[in-house]
Amino acid sequence: MRNRVKWGCIPVVALTCMLGMKVCAQGEDTIKNGIFAGDIDLSGLSGQEASQAVEAYVEALKGTEITLLAAADKEVVVTAEELGISWGNPGLVEEALEVGTRGNVIERYKLLKDLEQENLVLPVELTFDLQAISDALLEKCVQYDQEAEDATLVRENGEFRVIGGQTGYSLDVETSVDRVSEVLMTDWDGQPCTIALDVDVVEPRGTAEELAQVKDVLGTFTTSYSSSGSNRSANVSNGCDLINGTLLYPGDEFSTYESVAPFSQANGYYMAGSYMNGRVVDSLGGGICQVSTTLYNAVLLAELDVTERHNHSMIVNYVDPSADAAIAESSGKDFKFVNNLDYPVYIEGYTENKRITFTIYGRETRSSDREVLYESEVLEVNRPPADIINADASKPIGYAVVTDSAHIGYKARLWKVVKEGGREVSRTQVNSSSYKMVPRSAVVGTATEDPTAYEEIMAAIGTGNLDHVRNVIALLLPPPPQDENGEAGGQ
Numbered sequence: 001m002r003n004r005v006k007w008g009c010i011p012v013v014a015l016t017c018m019l020g021m022k023v024c025a026q027g028e029d030t031i032k033n034g035i036f037a038g039d040i041d042l043s044g045l046s047g048q049e050a051s052q053a054v055e056a057y058v059e060a061l062k063g064t065e066i067t068l069l070a071a072a073d074k075e076v077v078v079t080a081e082e083l084g085i086s087w088g089n090p091g092l093v094e095e096a097l098e099v100g101t102r103g104n105v106i107e108r109y110k111l112l113k114d115l116e117q118e119n120l121v122l123p124v125e126l127t128f129d130l131q132a133i134s135d136a137l138l139e140k141c142v143q144y145d146q147e148a149e150d151a152t153l154v155r156e157n158g159e160f161r162v163i164g165g166q167t168g169y170s171l172d173v174e175t176s177v178d179r180v181s182e183v184l185m186t187d188w189d190g191q192p193c194t195i196a197l198d199v200d201v202v203e204p205r206g207t208a209e210e211l212a213q214v215k216d217v218l219g220t221f222t223t224s225y226s227s228s229g230s231n232r233s234a235n236v237s238n239g240c241d242l243i244n245g246t247l248l249y250p251g252d253e254f255s256t257y258e259s260v261a262p263f264s265q266a267n268g269y270y271m272a273g274s275y276m277n278g279r280v281v282d283s284l285g286g287g288i289c290q291v292s293t294t295l296y297n298a299v300l301l302a303e304l305d306v307t308e309r310h311n312h313s314m315i316v317n318y319v320d321p322s323a324d325a326a327i328a329e330s331s332g333k334d335f336k337f338v339n340n341l342d343y344p345v346y347i348e349g350y351t352e353n354k355r356i357t358f359t360i361y362g363r364e365t366r367s368s369d370r371e372v373l374y375e376s377e378v379l380e381v382n383r384p385p386a387d388i389i390n391a392d393a394s395k396p397i398g399y400a401v402v403t404d405s406a407h408i409g410y411k412a413r414l415w416k417v418v419k420e421g422g423r424e425v426s427r428t429q430v431n432s433s434s435y436k437m438v439p440r441s442a443v444v445g446t447a448t449e450d451p452t453a454y455e456e457i458m459a460a461i462g463t464g465n466l467d468h469v470r471n472v473i474a475l476l477l478p479p480p481p482q483d484e485n486g487e488a489g490g491q
Helices: 001-028 045-063 093-096 103-116 128-139 175-184 230-243 254-259 288-303 451-462 466-476
Strands: 035-037 066-067 073-078 120-122 152-156 159-163 168-171 195-196 199-202 216-224 247-250 253-255 271-276 280-284 305-308 336-338 345-352 355-362 370-383 388-396 399-405 409-420 425-435 441-445
Touching: 001 409, 035 045, 035 093, 045 093, 066 128, 073 128, 073 230, 093 120, 128 175, 152 345, 168 441, 199 451, 216 288, 216 451, 230 254, 230 271, 230 288, 230 345, 230 355, 253 254, 288 305, 288 345, 288 355, 288 370, 441 451, 441 466, 451 466
Parallel strands: 035 120, 066 195, 388 441
Antiparallel strands: 066 073, 152 159, 168 199, 216 355, 247 345, 253 336, 271 280, 305 336, 345 355, 370 409, 399 441, 409 425
């Protein structure tokens, strides 16, 4: 019985000595044979040596080129270093050092024997700096984005010509950062590679076939500005040019203000009369409302959807009451409409002989016997009761200057009348408008050394009738000198 116990104990002691010899031979502070970090053999290395080996491996990867596919597959080459590569699991060295040092003697012996047959490979984890990736995309890839440009039309010599569009590209930086980091931290083998970024593609609207449908006159309207001075005439022409050539696809909204602003000299405008707070004042762009009004009437005839329209504060003389459309930066007035048709529409505008014309082209789908008319109905007329005359003692009798012209006040509404085959089939109110009544105002001089003349001019001013004041002035002032031939005024 003792012999069996001793015999049974001998292998254990021998095994212990054998294992102890192996361990002592290897050294307790070095990594066992057959242990790798990725492709790096760590056998017999100290912890510091193993760390240096892995760090050298990662350092060598920094120069590896990675190709990023930006907009339109534009190739952008960066390095792993630019994307913030680093060693993500330095704890593997400690893990490698602990292999074969834990567990009982039998377990450690078995593990060392296994290492003689098959290597233990610990993965080297690589990480990349998300901010570095984002910076690289913003600095080197976003520059290849481009805006989508719809196909459009140009009308020259009475003919339309199609100008092809441009596909738009926009890099989604946030999702592209995630894509790059995922590829590099999960599937990358350390070799040069190509990664397609997340690029949004916006196809342009319009084809040659679709735009070829734009050929019919849907509505056209003309107004005259024959009494306008050079500055106002220039403003009307400039505003017309800024709108001319506009193409609207189905669903597009047009803003007249956005198209003709800003009202500045740099944008081609001059000082001219315009309405403000019930008065006529000079402002840059005076006369631009005739542009919006002319376009408004063309839009009505084309039966597009008007989404915003305002009447002037006072009546205008180039269209009927309620047929105007004012725009004003100070009060936020704009004229807007939407292309509510199934095909694009093209706006042509031109000026000639102090007349402005807008024509809207598209595809005519209305019946040939359909006729659209617009009728202005005046509901109320409010005439100024008297002139406002301000006496000015610093000016002599004979001085009489009109500061504001009289404007009759109106309330009106506009009707849309539809006829088919010459017979009225519908009548719909389009809008209603209210225009201020503004009396004529003037400044009249009263300075004189003649008390009687002073009393007479003041009495005339009191009547509130500027025409009467002018008649009194003619009686009070001496007749103009005559030349030797008896003609007034001399040379």
